[in-house]
Amino acid sequence: MSVTLDNALLESEEHRTLRSCVAALGRRYGREYFTAAVRAGRQTDELWREAAKLGYLGVNLPEQYGGGGGGMTELSIVLEELGATGCPLLLLVVSPAICGTVIARFGTEAQRAHWLPGLADGSVRMAFGITEPDAGSNSHRITTTARRDGDDWLLSGRKVFISGVDIADATLIVGRTEDARTGKLKPCLFIVPRETAGFEFRPIPMELAAPEKQFQLFLDDVRLPADALVGDEDAGLLQLFAGLNPERIMTAAFSLGMGRYALDTAVEYARTRQVWQAPIGAHQAIAHPLAQVRIELELAQLMMRKAAFLYDNGDDMGAGEAANMAKYAAAEAGAHAVDQAVHTLGGNGLTTEYGLASLLTASRVGRIAPVSREMILNFVSHHTLGLPKSY
Numbered sequence: 001m002s003v004t005l006d007n008a009l010l011e012s013e014e015h016r017t018l019r020s021c022v023a024a025l026g027r028r029y030g031r032e033y034f035t036a037a038v039r040a041g042r043q044t045d046e047l048w049r050e051a052a053k054l055g056y057l058g059v060n061l062p063e064q065y066g067g068g069g070g071g072m073t074e075l076s077i078v079l080e081e082l083g084a085t086g087c088p089l090l091l092l093v094v095s096p097a098i099c100g101t102v103i104a105r106f107g108t109e110a111q112r113a114h115w116l117p118g119l120a121d122g123s124v125r126m127a128f129g130i131t132e133p134d135a136g137s138n139s140h141r142i143t144t145t146a147r148r149d150g151d152d153w154l155l156s157g158r159k160v161f162i163s164g165v166d167i168a169d170a171t172l173i174v175g176r177t178e179d180a181r182t183g184k185l186k187p188c189l190f191i192v193p194r195e196t197a198g199f200e201f202r203p204i205p206m207e208l209a210a211p212e213k214q215f216q217l218f219l220d221d222v223r224l225p226a227d228a229l230v231g232d233e234d235a236g237l238l239q240l241f242a243g244l245n246p247e248r249i250m251t252a253a254f255s256l257g258m259g260r261y262a263l264d265t266a267v268e269y270a271r272t273r274q275v276w277q278a279p280i281g282a283h284q285a286i287a288h289p290l291a292q293v294r295i296e297l298e299l300a301q302l303m304m305r306k307a308a309f310l311y312d313n314g315d316d317m318g319a320g321e322a323a324n325m326a327k328y329a330a331a332e333a334g335a336h337a338v339d340q341a342v343h344t345l346g347g348n349g350l351t352t353e354y355g356l357a358s359l360l361t362a363s364r365v366g367r368i369a370p371v372s373r374e375m376i377l378n379f380v381s382h383h384t385l386g387l388p389k390s391y
């Protein structure tokens with residue numbers, strides 16, 4: 001029995017159908033397909049292409065550009081359900097969710113026409129780069145700088161931990177213009193195609209069993225045409241936030257899917273593994289923590305759906321708070337689920353055959369990125385509770 005979070009009355013029939021269709025697709029590939037790809041050092045392109053063909057990858061993008069006309073509610077369902085079958089597609093967090101949203105909402109007509117159809121049908125992938133080595137959690141300190149040169153821009157700086165740059169056709173880079181080089185962040189967003197001269201990327205060796213790699217970026221006077229700047233130079237902060245809420249909602253979906261996959265595996269094992277008179281799942285020391293995990297996942301999923309609902313209905317402020325809370329809750333629930341699942345399987349929790357141990361590191365990602373759990377607690381302390389800042 002799969003640990004599906006069943007919301008027959010809370011969720012529309014359309015959404016439930018989407019869930020079950022995506023889950024069926026994920027099951028056809030399954031965890032073994034995914035881990036085989038990781039071991040072989042290749043991407044899960046077959047799954048990506050099939051999900052694209054079925055319209056799942058661009059489900060949140062406008063119909064006029066080939067998308068599904070939905071929102072984060074639908075896209076988070078896609079990622080959560082794929083993750084729950086052991087096949088999370090990390091690039092959904094950045095490509096259609098952040099980059100697609102930002103371009104759809106703030107791009108010029110030419111940028112929309114150029115990028116959205118490919119993002120919607122999955123033939124184009126885009127990475128997203130904001131994190132810098134010397135700024136980290138403090139985005140106000142980013143120093144990637146764009147200066148004008150005639151009609152062009154010259155972009156220079158360094159980025160770190162940027163996911164999927166090697167498989168992305170372009171990276172959406174967050175920088176600042178020369179005249180806004182210091183002080184509070186006044187960001188501007190540039191689309192940098194992968195092969196642009198002066199744009200260099202190097203993989204960072206990571207202890208993560210995932211097909212997508214993380215990269216350090218070196219931008220050295222990267223010459224970009226005027227229309228590489230997304231939308232308006234002065235609307236950068238608005239654009240950035242429009243992309244960050246989807247990122248948090250999708251990170252929640254990523255953690256939830258992984259947590260559900262781990263819980264599923266553990267429950268199945270606890271139901272059948274017997275070393276005394278009854279299966280180990282009959283011992284409350286095994287059953288209760290799994291029940292607790294289920295409750296935590298269910299609560300986190302509700303919060304994620306609240307965030308997606310607010311976002312899809314145009315409440316960016318409300319969605320900001322809810323998306324932060326959802327990302328926090330889902331990351332904690334996901335990490336707890338994986339930890340408990342590994343423990344439930346005893347020695348098998350660490351075998352390659354069961355494939356759970358590699359999720360121990362993967363499940364930590366939701367606690368660190370795109371914003372750490374501490375920065376969310378800071379946000380809730382300051383923004384929600386009105387407490388003073390220590391920094």
Ligand SMILES: Cc1cc2nc3c(=O)[nH]c(=O)nc-3n(C[C@H](O)[C@H](O)[C@H](O)COP(=O)(O)OP(=O)(O)OC[C@H]3O[C@@H](n4cnc5c(N)ncnc54)[C@H](O)[C@@H]3O)c2cc1C
Binds near residue numbers: 371
């Ligand atoms: C697998 C993975 C994929 C990623 N993909 C991307 C990507 O595609 N694009 C991208 O731009 N970035 C990406 N990141 C980067 C990620 O967003 C950053 O790692 C994250 O924002 C934290 O920054 P940092 O690593 O520099 O940690 P730091 O900022 O150095 O923080 C280190 C620790 O200090 C704590 N800390 C810092 N400041 C405070 C404070 N004021 N109060 C309390 N605690 C504090 C943090 O919570 C953290 O625990 C990825 C990271 C990982 C691990």
